[in-house]
Amino acid sequence: MTNVINGRKIAKQLNKETKTRVDKLKKEKGIIPGIAVILVGDNPASVIYTRNKHRTAEKLGMKSILRKFPKDVSQAEVLQAIHHYNDDPTIHAILIQLPLPKHLNQTELIEAIAPEKDVDGFNSKNVGKLYNNENGHYPVSCTARGIMTLLHSYLDKIEGKNVTIIGRSILVSRPLQSLLINENATVTMVSLHTDNIDYYTKHADILVVAAGKPNLIKKDQVKLGATVIDVGINRMANHHLVGDVDCDDVKEVAENITPVPGGVGPMTIATLMQQTVDLAEWNK
Numbered sequence: 001m002t003n004v005i006n007g008r009k010i011a012k013q014l015n016k017e018t019k020t021r022v023d024k025l026k027k028e029k030g031i032i033p034g035i036a037v038i039l040v041g042d043n044p045a046s047v048i049y050t051r052n053k054h055r056t057a058e059k060l061g062m063k064s065i066l067r068k069f070p071k072d073v074s075q076a077e078v079l080q081a082i083h084h085y086n087d088d089p090t091i092h093a094i095l096i097q098l099p100l101p102k103h104l105n106q107t108e109l110i111e112a113i114a115p116e117k118d119v120d121g122f123n124s125k126n127v128g129k130l131y132n133n134e135n136g137h138y139p140v141s142c143t144a145r146g147i148m149t150l151l152h153s154y155l156d157k158i159e160g161k162n163v164t165i166i167g168r169s170i171l172v173s174r175p176l177q178s179l180l181i182n183e184n185a186t187v188t189m190v191s192l193h194t195d196n197i198d199y200y201t202k203h204a205d206i207l208v209v210a211a212g213k214p215n216l217i218k219k220d221q222v223k224l225g226a227t228v229i230d231v232g233i234n235r236m237a238n239h240h241l242v243g244d245v246d247c248d249d250v251k252e253v254a255e256n257i258t259p260v261p262g263g264v265g266p267m268t269i270a271t272l273m274q275q276t277v278d279l280a281e282w283n284k
């Protein structure tokens with residue numbers, strides 16, 4: 001029997017736990033976790049995601065600022081906002097919504113965020129700590145951490161598992177590779193350029209697909225009993241959302257599978273909330 005992983009339910013439970021932590025921080029330390037989300041332009045998906053982040057943070061009792069800039073804003077103006085929030089003691093978490101318009105230097109902006117407020121974990125200091133499997137506290141990619149939460153909910157152990165990740169992004173695939181390696185999984189990174197990609201997908205106990213190609217993966221490419229994590233969110237012409245995995249087909253062979261929508265996506269925002277409270281606790 002295949003488990004269709006309910007990301008919405010697990011995200012709801014995580015938000016409940018986060019709310020309890022927010023209330024405790026307020027009561028015991030007088031600290032209200034604060035997040036500043038920077039949105040440049042009017043990309044429709046980014047507008048929805050940042051609104052959801054803002055609303056969820058407020059619902060959980062946090063301070064939340066959604067700072068919007070027009071699409072032609074200068075690099076200097078965005079940098080100035082980042083410096084402002086770096087210096088604001090009521091803000092514990094700063095995030096720049098991606099993608100950014102092409103004229104902006106994404107790397108410079110991410111590097112300008114104080115590492116202890118870099119709630120996305122994209123700053124090179126935090127990426128380096130994750131890569132080195134350093135002890136101590138540091139933020140990591142919210143989607144990657146959210147996927148680890150899903151895997152831990154459905155699998156007894158990750159150690160020793162063969163994992164194939166299709167994708168190479170700094171947003172999800174690379175940090176997820178490090179998180180999995182740090183838990184002693186064997187991780188193979190492939191892409192749409194890989195020769196004989198089916199060889200790698202068929203050998204995976206855990207298959208993570210972050211390729212950005214609707215319905216790329218079918219059941220004949222998946223090992224019997226595998227756990228399949230679909231990171232793809234493809235908006236079709238009829239406005240339907242479709243993942244990178246043909247869920248109805250792959251369900252016939254997978255033991256666990258995430259649907260789209262309702263799988264990995266909701267975990268990204270719940271993990272962002274979780275990590276905002278982490279930052280408020282770590283840096284109090």
Ligand SMILES: Nc1nc2c(c(=O)[nH]1)N[C@@H](CN(C=O)c1ccc(C(=O)N[C@@H](CCC(=O)O)C(=O)O)cc1)CN2
Pocket residue numbers: 045049095096097098099120142143171233241260261262263264265266267268269
């Ligand atoms: N700075 C960042 N930018 C982006 C990130 C990120 O983690 N940090 N991730 C994505 C977008 N994203 C959050 O920002 C995100 C994507 C999807 C969902 C989600 O809940 N998806 C739903 C479907 C919702 C819909 O699109 O209609 C689902 O899959 O069920 C939340 C957040 C890129 N940018």
